[in-house]
Every structure is written in C-alpha cells, then in structure tokens.
Amino acid sequence: MGPSYSTRGETDALIIGAGPSGTTAARLLAESGYRVTVLEQGTWPDVYPSTLPERELVQAGPWNPNPNIRKLPSDYPINEDEADIHTLQFSGVGGSTVMFGAEWPRLIPSDFRVRTLDGVAADWPITYEDLQPYYEMIDEMIGVSGVGGNTAYPPGEDPPQPPLPIGRIGQVAARGMNALGYHWWPGTHAILSRAHDGRSACARWGTCVAGCPEGAKSSWDVAMWPATLAAGVELITGARVREVTVSPRGLATGATWIDRDGTEHHTAAPVVIVCANGVGTPRLLLMSASSRFPDGLANSSGYVGRNLMMHPTATVLGCYEEDLQAYLGPVGQPIWSMQFAETDVTRGFRRGAKWTIAPVPGPAELLQRIAGLPLSQRSGIAGHEFVERFTGRAFEWVAAIEDLPEFDNRVTLDDTLVDGDGLPAPKLRYKLSDESIRALDWHIAKLTEVHEISGAVFTHRVDYMPEVGWHLLGTARCGDDRETSVVDGYGKSHDVPNLYIFDGSVFATSSAVNPTSTIAAFALRGAEHIVETAAEQRTPL
Template structure:
C-alpha cells in the first residue's frame, strides 16, 4: 500500500496521530461508523516481503538496518532517543502498525487485580476503570484482529474463549509444562495475536519462530494487516511520513488539528474537530511537551505536571535451560509456547510488591543462542568454542522469561532532550529511568523460581540471561488516566482533563503496568474510549 490521497488542507472529523495498535483500533471503529478519519503516521507502510525474517542475512539485518532499536536502525522515519540517563532503552518501530510489526504476538489480558493495586494490595494507585469495564472490549478486539488460544485458563474470571484454536505448544511447551506440573505451578498455552486459519492474504501460522522480526506469513496480527485494511476500506485515510511537530489549539483552548512536516520537510497543517494522540509511552509525552502555548506553557494537557512522569518499562530477565534431548526448539511462536501466572499476584512474604508473568520461549537459531552468552570473551563464543555451544544447545534448549510489574515512580520520566534532535530539528525524547530496589528483588526471586522450573523439567544446565538494558518494548504510564485532574492527565475514557476534545489512547494512559504484555489492554481501552466518544458525540465540544 502507498500513501493515502488525503491532502493536508482537508478537515477531518477525527485526526489520529500514530498508526500503531491504539491508532488502528480508533481509526477502524470510527471509519466503520461513518466518521471522516485522517491518521498522521511518521513511518511508512512496510511490505512483509521485505522483512528480514526469511532472509539468509537475517541476523546481519537485525543487528543494523532492521534493528528494533531506533538509535541503531536510524531510518529517516525514526526519531532518536536520548538514553544516557536510562537503565532500560526503548524498542519501538515507526510504521503503519507501529511496534506491532515487531511484537511477539503474545495477547494476554490484564488480571483483575492489576486495576486495583491500591485497594487490594496497598500499592501504587487504582485505575478509574475495572477489568469488568474492559472485558467486552477485550472480547471485541480478540475477534477483530484474530486471536488464537485454548479456552478455560483458570487464572482469569469466567471462561476466556479465543476465537481461533491455539498454536501447538510443541515439544518445547510440553517439556516446560512437565516441570511446572511437578511443582504444582500454573501454566497455560499462550494466547496469541496469531491466526491459525488462513484469512484473505494472511496465511495460518507456519511456526517460523520469527515473530519479533516481522511475520512473513502474515499470520501475526500486526495492525497493518489486522486492522488497517478494514479501516481504509471504510474510508479512513493515512498520511505516511508525516512528522507531527505539535497539536494546535484555538483561542478557546480546544484542539483544532496538528502541524507536521512532510517527507520533503515542508510544513503542513491538518484541521480536525477531535484529536487523538496514539504515539506510545515515549512519543506521546514528547509531542504533548512540544505543544506549548501561552495557555499551556508546560506542554499541552499538562496542568497536573504529570505528562511524561511515571514511565514504566517492564524489566525482563530470562533463564536458559539446556536439555539432553531434542525438542525442535526453533519452532515458533516467539513469544511463548506456554506462559505462567503462578507469581503474578502480590505476596508480601517475598519481600517486594506485585509479581511477574513468565513465558517459555524458543531459541530459534544459533545467533539467538550465542546472544545469550554475550558477556563471555569473544574467543569463548566464536570459532570452535561457539560451535560447541551451538551444537550442545540449539534444538535442545528454551528460555523461561519473566516480565515483572514495574511500579510507577514520578522520577522515572520522559522529557525533551537538549542534546539530541531528529532530522527535522525537533528535540528527541530523553528518558530518565532507574529500576527500584523492589524491581531488583522481584527479578532475583523469579530467576530463582525459573531455575527451579528448569531443573524440575530435567535441564542439565541453566544460565541466567540478564537482558538489561535492551528490553524497553513496553513504554507505559506517561499520561495516566484518573478521575482527579490534579493527579492524572486524562479520564477513564482517555479524554484530557484540560482539553475536552483531545484524547490519548495508547499505553501512556496506564496507571500501573501489570506484568502482562500490554497490547490487548491498550486496544481494549482504545475501543471502549472510541465507543464512548461516539455515544457522547452530541455533547462533544469542538472548535468553531
């Protein structure tokens, strides 16, 4: 697909900034309901034939021009990120579909306690909404994008029934489950944003195991294939290579559009009655902070001073297990074959708050294995020594990975860099992020438990894999939702307390991070918010 024929001078009913999961959700639902929708996306369409996943030089491409790290990839459509004061570095992808191009496809829902950490466990703050509020929208999005899994996970209330049969857990999943059963710990086949039945030009999962470098089959429900074709068919327009400089406001303090640069560097403006920002937990606060005026000198929608604060990034650690039997551990999905919520809830006796979600992940090739030995001297992981590692472990190993709940801290934040700028001269976002002592204890607890799980499954060798700092794939909390304008940026429907026709619908709105992958909750929140926007349209304030 190419750029839309939309022009900069048109006025949209709704202008969306960002074509990732939340932007795609909003565009699809609004366009199918008859709204005139324009989306500005800094990136471009990516042809899945270009993905590195099925290329012989895949690992070389992923180390450079197709890296998930924008500071390494450095495409014209990227913006740099100042990470000199951050212990975790963001991974994001600017494109139609956003970072779902490179996400693993894991699609768990948050658990009920994630929305009530203050009330139930005395930790952090409660969301202004509950699991029950989002439940019908979780189900809606499962149907819309194509989700597969096994019904009946006891970790959730009611009976979750994914619309498609699950991807096989394979020998890897059975081996991981063997140890969990011995220990009496929860596990379940992972719910995936992956189709297991062919649909249109999307093939059913062929188990490439390359989910995190783009699915060449089209089976993974990245939003460019899962939502945008339907949105465009319904009339939504996407302007790609559009770098937004600021959200503009009128004399009454209402958002009236956005000023942006086209790919030739020309300044454009698109007008709209409602503006929705979907730039992720780093891009959104950056844009709001750049959008200053006499009315909003500290950034748009920032009367609370919380835009950019409470950044949460899901610290991650893995334990590799090597076994003395083959189980085809290069087969996907990647993501997870099975996952565990055994340690997801708060247990104060552990010495820290909240918990972790585990994923049993394949080791899909020699480079993935050797990456886990990156701290060793070069001579111990190349040549004959490197080949020895590969022969011993590839096909006979997998990794238990733990994503821990990252609690909000106002000192962990996104600000505008005064040292780095993008190619348009706009300030790069700067991250200031430190892991808490609580997080460090949480990580160590899960290292010990994952090692125990491998031993119970019969591993002959285990190795801790500390992924810091290269795990910033979930960026959350920097424009949090809440009922009190003094302690939140938007309300429970993503609507700005300060600017009533401005919405934020990406992971920035999260009050807490959970330890579960956030994309299903991001899209469910966006769907609920957009439904409310349409239901209350008659009362919506718009610029004159």
C-alpha cells in the first residue's frame, strides 16, 4: 500500500527550508500580515555537542557537517564521486548556521561587477548599494559584533555590537601582517559580545561550529526563529519536499511533501519560496519536472544546477613555542584580511581570496591538521609529543579562494542513489579549475611567509581542503537575461512568476567571503519586494 495523501490548510506563502534565507523571508512576510508556512526536512537541533568532553569525537561522527558521514534520518545522500570538494550542510531548523563559524563579512562592491571589471563570470543584476540597507537590518536583527572604520569593508553603519577579543593568536598573526605591511582587521562576527534579547554574550568557548552553549552565536535557530514564531509562522519539521506542484497555466500551486511516518501531504499556496541551499534547491527543481517543465521547474535556460561554486580553501598550520590560548574562541576570523581580494593579473589568476585565522582548540583537531604527514610523524610517541608540545600553541591561516563559475560544475539527479523516502539523490560534478589551483598555491606561499615572520617554529600546508565545502552557491543564478539565469534580482523565477529562490543558489559570483550575510540580505530584500508588489503578483487561485 502506498502512502496516504492529505491536503493541508491555506497559507499565503509556502517556504521550503528553515535556514537563514527561508527564516528571514518568513519573518518579514509574517510581520507584514502574511500567513506563512515553512517546511523543514530536519528538526530542531538537539543538545549541542559543544559541552561534551568527547566533543571532537562527536563532531567526527553524528555531528559531522558532511551528511554522507552524519547520516541522520533528515539527511539525504550526495554522490560526490566526481567532486573535488565535498558538501557540508545541516538539515534542521537554522540550517547550516547551526554549524557555521559565524564569520560575517559582506560582499565587496566589485563582486557584483566581475564581468564588467575582469571579463569573466557574470555581473549581478543588483549592486552592493541595493543590498546595503538590508545588510544593516540583518545585523541589527541577529546581533553582529565588530569594529567600524575598516577601509577594506564596504560602506555602511558600524556593527551594532563591540568586537570580540582577537586573543593571543590574533596578536601574533597581526605582528606578522604588520611586518609585511599587509592590512588586517578584527573580525566581524554574527556573535554577541554583549548580552541581548535573552541571549548571553560570547564566553569564548571556542566550540562555535559545534553549537554555542551560551546562545551567543547568531545561528538562526536562536537568533531569528523565536521572533519568526512569535510573528505567527507555522513551522513543520520532518517534512521532506518531493515536488513543487504547478497549475496547467504553469504557476506554482504549492508543494507535495512526506512526513517521517511516510505519509504524503500537499500544502497549497499562491506563492512558493525555495530556500533549500545550493544543492537542495536545484535538486528539488529538477525533481519537479513535468510535461510543462520537462527539464525541471524554472529551467528553460538550462542553468538550474549549473555553475556550482564552493570556495576552494587552503590552510597553513603554524605552531609556536609560546602559549597562544588557542582553545579560546571565536573559532572563525579573530582577525582577517582583504589585502588580496581584488584582481591583480600579475599573480597569474583573476579575482582573489579572503584571509583569516582560526584557532586549533583540541588535540584531535591538531592531529587532523597534519593528517597529510607520514603516519610515523603523527602517531605513537611522535604524535603524543606533537600534541603535548603544540596544543594551545597553534593556529591556521586560511585562504578562501573566490571560485569563478564553471558551467560544467553542476548538480544533477543521480540515476540510482536515493534518500530514505526513495527520492533521487543529488549528484555533484565539481572540478577545481587550473586558475583556482594557481591561486591556492600563490596564497599558501604568502600565508606560510606570514607564519614564519610571526615566529612559527613549525608550519604545515594543506594545498586545498576537500572537506570544506560549506558554501554552496550559483546553481540557480540571478540575472536580467532569462537565457542565462534562473531568477531576477529579487529572486523571482523568470519562468514561474509566483516562484522565488532566496538561498545561495542565486549567487552570480561567489566573492571571496562567507556568503551568509548576503544570503540573508537578499532574502530580506526579496521578501519585502513580494509585499510591496502583492497587487501585481500572479497566482494560480
């Protein structure tokens, strides 16, 4: 017997995904008078492993950011056989912000005009100035800390909260940057430095990616969902969406989804917003193929799933003789630099990278950083001596490379692999370009130099990190030309006028910086546009 079928009650907007984009849009729409339903395939995060003595081991297994390792019931498998970088994502309320390091930079103005300036990639249909007020609103809504006056930061109001300490690792890293004449700045974080709205200030646990025990990190489950629920949003967890449904006229009518008991439901809505991340969104659109949309929903351009960007990342570990208290947070970006973020063709590649430092808090994490060394140098007596000597005395310089879009880097549906409900799993094809490889090598050499001039007694380079695919971007890009894009500058589908996409899929370029602030700002702007143009909205009703 097949699953039973039910139709749920009316709503004005149906949102798929309870991460930063979906939650932000849901809150604004609800506070504007809309009845909003959010479908989330995961659940609320349970007890964070950050307070557990075995934290490092839990993070390697059931709390691993790679769903292929974590394998929770809410996860879907991903075929990564042809991917140089593996995806990291979290299925649950708050999305991957539950596991992010809360680094909070904005795209820089040139990121929106890469085609015009450098002759590659694509221009966005919007500018930094279009997003600036929404960046500032998001900063206020979730609580962002930092120092104003950074000449490498785009224009706008200073962060609403004072900065977090840069710590001893920041001081050591800064002295190397100063010696080389490179610009650096204390990090901007989606982390409270002062208690606010029932949440505590950062206590520097250094476990940001394992969940903040203070609630200081502005993951969307704690920073945005309480207000979103208070606005009247209906949140349905354990809801795996199988298909966005359409009318005979080609308008979205809602979504069919499966609950954890295997029961199939349909929620009808005049507006549908997909916020399932840069892998989940193209997967859903491709699964929603029909006689009217044989190549996938909203895919007349053929760009759904194309141009996957993932920020190739290289690190250089530096170990020091002095006690750096490297077990103290924040984990992400105590200091950072945009010294090399813009194009300089003399380097042998286009665009640039964001540099940042990161502590290496625990012994298991320290050993993981040198996994590329021969076993004899990292196990047994040698391994114990290394851990005893350098735990608390090591940190990384990290270069996140701007990933230029490649048409053949893509998300498709796998022919055989399925999730727990029998739905086709996504398959990734992602190959590092020669340009990215040159960029990684160039930045690693520079980062090693910074460590050495700062006094490191041991350095170890990781040419690129295949397990750091946090940023899933570009697979339903925004643009003015419907032949080469999927949505417009407000996230509205060119093909389906009442279908919107607000997550990282819409990025036309990746920038060199973390994308979440831009994802949230884009969603806020797009949701506001839905409200302001409601009288013009085409619906199937």
